[in-house]
Amino acid sequence: xxxxxxxxxxxxxxxxxxxxxxxxxxxYGAKGDGHALDTLAIxxxxxxxxxxxxxxxxxxxxxxxxxxxxxxSHVTLQLDAGATIIAAEPSADLTQGYDPPEPNPGAELYxxxxxxxxxxxxxxxxxxxxxxxxxxxxxxxxxLSRGTMRRDWLPEERLAAAxxxxxxxxxxxxxxxxxxxxxxxxxGRDTLPAGVGNKxxxxxxxxNVIFRDFTIYHGGHFAILATGVDxxxxxxxxxxxxxxxxxFDACQNVRVSNCxxxxxxxxxxxxKSSYGLGYARPTExxxxxxxxxxxxxxxxxxxxxxxxTDGHRPTGRIKCGTESNGGFRNITISNCVFDYSSGxxxxxxxxxxxxxxxxxxxxxxxxxxxxxxxxLGSRLRGPEGTQVGTARRIRIDNLxxxxxxxxxxxxxxGIPNHTIDDVWLSNIFIDFAGGGTEQDxxxxxxxxxxxxxxxxxxxxxxxxxxxxxxxxxxxxxxxELRTATADARPVVWLEDVGGVTLDGADLASSTGAAKxxxxxxxxxxxxxxxxxPETNVPEAIASRxx
Numbered sequence: 001x002x003x004x005x006x007x008x009x010x011x012x013x014x015x016x017x018x019x020x021x022x023x024x025x026x027x028y029g030a031k032g033d034g035h036a037l038d039t040l041a042i043x044x045x046x047x048x049x050x051x052x053x054x055x056x057x058x059x060x061x062x063x064x065x066x067x068x069x070x071x072x073s074h075v076t077l078q079l080d081a082g083a084t085i086i087a088a089e090p091s092a093d094l095t096q097g098y099d100p101p102e103p104n105p106g107a108e109l110y111x112x113x114x115x116x117x118x119x120x121x122x123x124x125x126x127x128x129x130x131x132x133x134x135x136x137x138x139x140x141x142x143x144l145s146r147g148t149m150r151r152d153w154l155p156e157e158r159l160a161a162a163x164x165x166x167x168x169x170x171x172x173x174x175x176x177x178x179x180x181x182x183x184x185x186x187x188g189r190d191t192l193p194a195g196v197g198n199k200x201x202x203x204x205x206x207x208n209v210i211f212r213d214f215t216i217y218h219g220g221h222f223a224i225l226a227t228g229v230d231x232x233x234x235x236x237x238x239x240x241x242x243x244x245x246x247x248f249d250a251c252q253n254v255r256v257s258n259c260x261x262x263x264x265x266x267x268x269x270x271x272k273s274s275y276g277l278g279y280a281r282p283t284e285x286x287x288x289x290x291x292x293x294x295x296x297x298x299x300x301x302x303x304x305x306x307x308x309t310d311g312h313r314p315t316g317r318i319k320c321g322t323e324s325n326g327g328f329r330n331i332t333i334s335n336c337v338f339d340y341s342s343g344x345x346x347x348x349x350x351x352x353x354x355x356x357x358x359x360x361x362x363x364x365x366x367x368x369x370x371x372x373x374x375x376l377g378s379r380l381r382g383p384e385g386t387q388v389g390t391a392r393r394i395r396i397d398n399l400x401x402x403x404x405x406x407x408x409x410x411x412x413x414g415i416p417n418h419t420i421d422d423v424w425l426s427n428i429f430i431d432f433a434g435g436g437t438e439q440d441x442x443x444x445x446x447x448x449x450x451x452x453x454x455x456x457x458x459x460x461x462x463x464x465x466x467x468x469x470x471x472x473x474x475x476x477x478x479x480e481l482r483t484a485t486a487d488a489r490p491v492v493w494l495e496d497v498g499g500v501t502l503d504g505a506d507l508a509s510s511t512g513a514a515k516x517x518x519x520x521x522x523x524x525x526x527x528x529x530x531x532x533p534e535t536n537v538p539e540a541i542a543s544r545x546x
Contacts, residue, residue, distance in 0.1 A: 032062025
């Protein structure tokens with residue numbers, strides 16, 4: 001009896017092993033030669049794995065040219081070493097191409113085309129669970145569009161004297177021109193016709209997702225767009241792309257770690273909370289840790305040269321926003337490196353609640369705008385009746401930044417009657433390029449409360465280190481700011497701020513300009529700060545320079 005049981009056990013184990021055998025895409029007809037279209041073979045392999053109750057679809061070494069690949073629940077795509085999925089180029093007449101963008105009438109009035117469609121992608125899934133894509137292989141979005149053409153030019157093609165014709169067919173251009181945009185300009189000029197793909201990977205309303213160890217090059221409008229995706233782990237990805245890197249929109253329980261993102265012309269790691277689902281859903285419970293973001297020339301992160309030669313003003317940052325209907329809650333960003341990029345941005349401009357955010361252990365070099373930008377605005381792109389949101393309980397600790405552009409220092413800007421509340425900045429060291437003039441110091445900085453929230457839209461600020469306006473309870477501790485060249489602006493400008501504490505502030509002024517300029521400040525305490533008097537004034541100060 002014991003022997004029979006042992007034999008049965010062996011048979012059961014053997015059956016389990018057999019059912020877990022991987023699904024090799026070459027076994028379903030994929031050539032992997034970079035010339036033949038492998039779309040049907042890849043999707044057959046995925047369908048077979050799903051029909052078996054789940055499994056791993058393997059891409060052995062090779063180049064797999066494909067249009068839209070359909071993810072399924074309980075299926076893992078495994079890109080072996082030497083394997084590359086290549087986004088095919090749509091035909092000139094668009095009769096061959098990617099899946100059409102699905103209708104999304106609940107969102108198309110409020111979101112641009114890229115944020116409100118998912119099916120027109122190289123790899124996409126909707127309403128799935130238990131999905132994974134793992135490396136160490138690569139995804140190359142060669143045939144993807146960044147938003148205006150049939151496909152985008154590769155970096156080497158942009159430099160060529162005679163560029164390939166990758167324009168949309170005339171009929172498609174005419175159809176887009178005839179669209180009647182709604183109150184926010186959508187749908188409009190950024191719309192793409194059926195057949196054009198604009199994302200390397202897109203997920204909508206999925207849960208229990210793992211992305212690990214693979215590389216994306218030239219990923220289109222989004223290398224990764226995930227909307228309404230919960231319990232998502234992104235780990236050890238390398239992305240070198242022409243627009244956004246990783247966007248997680250209206251997602252919850254997200255872990256992004258050990259990722260390196262180069263995105264010279266757009267954002268690197270970007271939590272959003274748009275109206276893309278047709279309703280407002282917060283992005284919350286998010287950790288971003290041990291990541292690097294940059295804005296080198298596209299492709300030069302992956303080839304190791306990290307060039308800065310194409311004349312662009314790099315973006316490549318971590319940003320919460322701009323789309324912010326649902327809000328941002330319970331978010332930590334830690335142990336991250338910014339190099340040749342824009343700075344950290346936290347934005348609530350579409351009615352969102354932005355609260356309980358902690359940023360720590362950040363290094364930055366060669367930053368082209370505000371190293372820290374916190375914005376509460378009233379763009380209010382959403383259904384009629386959308387009200388101004390809130391921004392509160394934000395802590396930024398242990399940040400070092402070198403060679404920050406002269407245009408803007410730290411910028412914290414609410415709007416009249418709507419303040420940013422409870423902001424702590426501690427253990428901060430920043431050296432700026434400097435060079436501001438007395439004319440810059442006298443400049444009135446616009447409110448621009450309904451404009452797109454970007455530091456550059458404020459122009460050159462009237463202070464070079466910190467500009468804070470419409471803020472309540474601002475605490476600044478262990479705070480050292482320097483300039484490489486003389487700057488005639490005040491170091492810190494505070495306007496309409498209630499409850500300010502400066503403790504251990506070292507504000508280097510090399511021109512005799514004020515270290516601190518305040519206007520309409522209610523409650524000011526200064527302690528242990530070099531060159532500033534010990535101060536504790538609970539009443540309002542209309543205007544004063546220190």
